[in-house]
Amino acid sequence: MPDIGGMSTALLGIIFASVVALLILLFIIVSQYKRCPSNRILVIYGKVGGGRSARCIHGGGAFVIPVIQDYQFLSLQPMPIEINLTGALSKQNIRVNVPSTFTVAISTDPRIMNNAAERLLGLDERQIKEQAQEIILGQLRLVIATLTIEEINRDREVFLQQVNKNVAAELHKLGLELLNVNVRDITDASGYIEAIGKKSAAEAINKARVEVAEQERFGAVGEAKAVRERTVQVALETTETEKGQKEAEREMRIATSQLEAEAAISEAQANRKKTIEIAAERAEAEVGLKRAEAQQRISVAELEAETAAKENASRATVIESNATLAERQAMAQQRAEVAKANAEREILIAQRQRETALLEKEELVRQEIEKLKRQVDADAEAERIRRVAQGEADAILLKYKADADGLKQLLLAKAEGYHNIIRACGNDPNTAAKLLLLEKLEAIVDKQVEAISNLKIDKITVWDGGNGDGSATSQFIRNFVSALPPLQEIARQAGMELPAYLGSIVESGANGKTEKALPRPAVTPAAKPPATKEG
Numbered sequence: 001m002p003d004i005g006g007m008s009t010a011l012l013g014i015i016f017a018s019v020v021a022l023l024i025l026l027f028i029i030v031s032q033y034k035r036c037p038s039n040r041i042l043v044i045y046g047k048v049g050g051g052r053s054a055r056c057i058h059g060g061g062a063f064v065i066p067v068i069q070d071y072q073f074l075s076l077q078p079m080p081i082e083i084n085l086t087g088a089l090s091k092q093n094i095r096v097n098v099p100s101t102f103t104v105a106i107s108t109d110p111r112i113m114n115n116a117a118e119r120l121l122g123l124d125e126r127q128i129k130e131q132a133q134e135i136i137l138g139q140l141r142l143v144i145a146t147l148t149i150e151e152i153n154r155d156r157e158v159f160l161q162q163v164n165k166n167v168a169a170e171l172h173k174l175g176l177e178l179l180n181v182n183v184r185d186i187t188d189a190s191g192y193i194e195a196i197g198k199k200s201a202a203e204a205i206n207k208a209r210v211e212v213a214e215q216e217r218f219g220a221v222g223e224a225k226a227v228r229e230r231t232v233q234v235a236l237e238t239t240e241t242e243k244g245q246k247e248a249e250r251e252m253r254i255a256t257s258q259l260e261a262e263a264a265i266s267e268a269q270a271n272r273k274k275t276i277e278i279a280a281e282r283a284e285a286e287v288g289l290k291r292a293e294a295q296q297r298i299s300v301a302e303l304e305a306e307t308a309a310k311e312n313a314s315r316a317t318v319i320e321s322n323a324t325l326a327e328r329q330a331m332a333q334q335r336a337e338v339a340k341a342n343a344e345r346e347i348l349i350a351q352r353q354r355e356t357a358l359l360e361k362e363e364l365v366r367q368e369i370e371k372l373k374r375q376v377d378a379d380a381e382a383e384r385i386r387r388v389a390q391g392e393a394d395a396i397l398l399k400y401k402a403d404a405d406g407l408k409q410l411l412l413a414k415a416e417g418y419h420n421i422i423r424a425c426g427n428d429p430n431t432a433a434k435l436l437l438l439e440k441l442e443a444i445v446d447k448q449v450e451a452i453s454n455l456k457i458d459k460i461t462v463w464d465g466g467n468g469d470g471s472a473t474s475q476f477i478r479n480f481v482s483a484l485p486p487l488q489e490i491a492r493q494a495g496m497e498l499p500a501y502l503g504s505i506v507e508s509g510a511n512g513k514t515e516k517a518l519p520r521p522a523v524t525p526a527a528k529p530p531a532t533k534e535g
Helices: 004-032 110-119 125-145 148-153 156-172 190-229 227-258 260-315 318-424 428-454 470-482 487-495
Strands: 033-035 040-046 054-057 061-063 069-075 079-091 095-107 176-183 506-508 514-517
Touching: 004 033, 040 061, 040 110, 054 110, 061 176, 061 190, 079 125, 095 125, 095 148, 110 176, 125 156, 148 156, 148 190, 156 176, 227 260, 260 318, 318 428
Parallel strands: none
Antiparallel strands: 033 061, 040 054, 040 069, 079 095, 095 176, 506 514
16 A cells, blocks of 8 residues: 555655746746836847847837846936037138037937947946047038038028938937037137127117117108198108208218319209208198198088988988988089099199299209309319419429529539639738739720720810910820729739739829829821810
């Protein structure tokens, strides 16, 4: 008889062992089943089948076969990367600085997750950022090189689209996805962007000023319509004043760079244009006012006619009402025609006044231009005369200077000659003076001869005393000769004794007077003209 107790014990042992084995198997299965959180990617690597190096799971879970397979998690946490790009060359060859922040994360796209598993598995966040930073810098430089400064600075959306397109494609190769790009203030070393900003600011300010001016003008126009002609004229005059000021400033700038005549003509033309525009605006304003008044009178007449028709319709019978209504309509039509005719007459009068004002202004401008032309011609003639006079004065001054320089040179030359003569005479001034006087004797004798030769004497009458000795004639001749320049006296004063053939000075013992002895003439006695004696 078998041992029932022993069999039961063996069966219990088998059952216990089976339960333990089942529990161990269940524990292994539970422990090797890996659940993937929503902020991570489960990467199972090893023998995963399908010719792949890894299998990526986002969400859910998977069983990791022990020994054959292993697993790791990749975080999906966004990673901000600071990119301080400096000196990037733009399309205009201008280097710009583009500080920016790129936010990246591991992609959950099944096609890109495998790239992350192959290239980023086991790397920490710092190492992932370093790899992504190099790719972003290169692609950012490439994008900037294809754009101008204006495109980068003004159209940021297009710039960011191109950055996303280029950078995202390269990051996908690492398994990363570009979440956001934040480009801060772009600067350049040359100040080009700052200049663009100033230009835009100036344009915005000018545009705002124009809009403010337009709104003010609209407000002025609305106010003018409310108070009719008076306020209209105020607004128009204000506008024309501002316009005149701008025109005056423009003409002032023209006057600094052009001739005075051109500036005057330009100013006259500007004044003519301004006057014509003012007249035109005034005429248009008057025409509009007359039209409004005519329309008002027509409207009032129509309302009066309508009111009268309604009153007649309520008071009288149908026949009387129709008759009254017809009569009122006729009267209203008549008043309307009269108002229309008056309005047309006012318009014609305004047009005639406008044309008259234009003709008067044109004639005034023409006269002003002619006056300015005459003034410019007169100024030019005065300037020409002044320049001619200045030239003549300069020529005279130069002539006097040249004469003075020549005289100075002559005197210097004479002084040098006199100095040489004195030095040749052994530094004896008296001898030099005698020598110079000898050189001038010929000229002195010529002057003496010239003094007598110029005398026109037809006849000399000498009254003799009757003694017959001819003393009167000889005395007359001596007196006549004594009137000549004292050549011997000049020589004596110079310390010189002239030769005997030039005559000599003798002393008479009778009356103590000095007499001149004439030189002997070189002619014969027969050649002497006889003295005429009348007695």
